[in-house]
Amino acid sequence: MGHVQTQGEAGALENLARQVLELADDAGMVIATAESCTGGQIASVLTEVEGLSNRVHCSFVTYSDAAKNELLGIPLSLIEAEGAVSKDVVLAMAGGALARSSADVAVAVSGYTGSAGKHENGLVHFAVCKRDGYRIHRECHFGPVEREEGKAIATRFALDLLRGALAR
Numbered sequence: 085m086g087h088v089q090t091q092g093e094a095g096a097l098e099n100l101a102r103q104v105l106e107l108a109d110d111a112g113m114v115i116a117t118a119e120s121c122t123g124g125q126i127a128s129v130l131t132e133v134e135g136l137s138n139r140v141h142c143s144f145v146t147y148s149d150a151a152k153n154e155l156l157g158i159p160l161s162l163i164e165a166e167g168a169v170s171k172d173v174v175l176a177m178a179g180g181a182l183a184r185s186s187a188d189v190a191v192a193v194s195g196y197t198g199s200a201g202k203h204e205n206g207l208v209h210f211a212v213c214k215r216d217g218y219r220i221h222r223e224c225h226f227g228p229v230e231r232e233e234g235k236a237i238a239t240r241f242a243l244d245l246l247r248g249a250l251a252r
Contacts, residue, residue, distance in 0.1 A: 093236075100243045101129045105136035107250035108189070114141040115246070116187035118156060118177040120168065120194040121208060123147065125239045141187040146177065156180030169194050169209055171221050178213040189214045191246045195224075197234025205229060208238050212249040220249060 108115055117127045117140075127143030146152045149163045158176045166172045177192035195208025206226035213219045222245060226237050 097129055097236075097240060097243070098132065100240065100247065102133050102136065104243055104247045104250060105130060105133050105139045107247060108139040109136055111188075111250060113188035113250070114139055114186070116141050116181040116185045116190040117143040117242075118181040118190060118192035119143065119145050120147055120152070120177075121197050122193050122235050122238050122242070125235050126191065126193065126242050129239060129243065142181075142185050144177075144181055144184075152177065152180075156184065169196060169203070169207060171209055171211075171223065174209040174211040175213070175219060175221055178211040178219075182213055182215060189246070189249060191242050191249075193238055193242050195234070195238060197226075197229055197238065198231030206234060208234075208241070210238075210242055210245050212245050214249060218249060218252070220245065 119126055124143055124145040127140060130140045131137045144155050146155050149168055152158045152163060153160050156177055157180045163173055174192045174194045178190040181190035190213050192211045193208060196203045196205055205228045208224050210222045224241060
């Protein structure tokens with residue numbers, strides 16, 4: 085059975101999203117997301133915050149390799165060489181979200197949550213890029229997780245990484 089988010093967890097996630105959006109608002113910045121394994125959940129959480137959702141510019145949900153190529157401009161040769169779940173691809177996802185939008189900062193996530201076949205369940209790569217040249221990458225090994233739990237963990241981590249980037 086999947087992880088069911090408790091009211092306390094949902095409130096904590098909303099609070100984190102509010103902090104991210106308040107930092108973006110203070111800096112006069114707007115956010116883009118480039119999401120694979122989270123399937124748009126990061127953008128969904130951000131746009132749930134009433135009064136600050138105008139700080140979200142757009143979201144690219146690029147689950148397939150073809151979508152990463154078509155929507156974010158990531159060369160298929162890079163995806164084939166490095167794998168869709170890799171440092172280089174997730175940095176390219178964040179960079180592509182900036183290049184194809186007028187956002188000031190982008191967060192990207194790609195990973196394996198739930199049954200991952202031959203891949204490591206719980207391996208997720210994250211990146212944040214800002215127009216000022218700031219770039220950060222994190223590789224996380226969350227361990228075996230069910231799909232919904234993995235998406236929730238990855239969403240929380242991405243928001244926290246974004247908060248740190250906006251606070252600097």
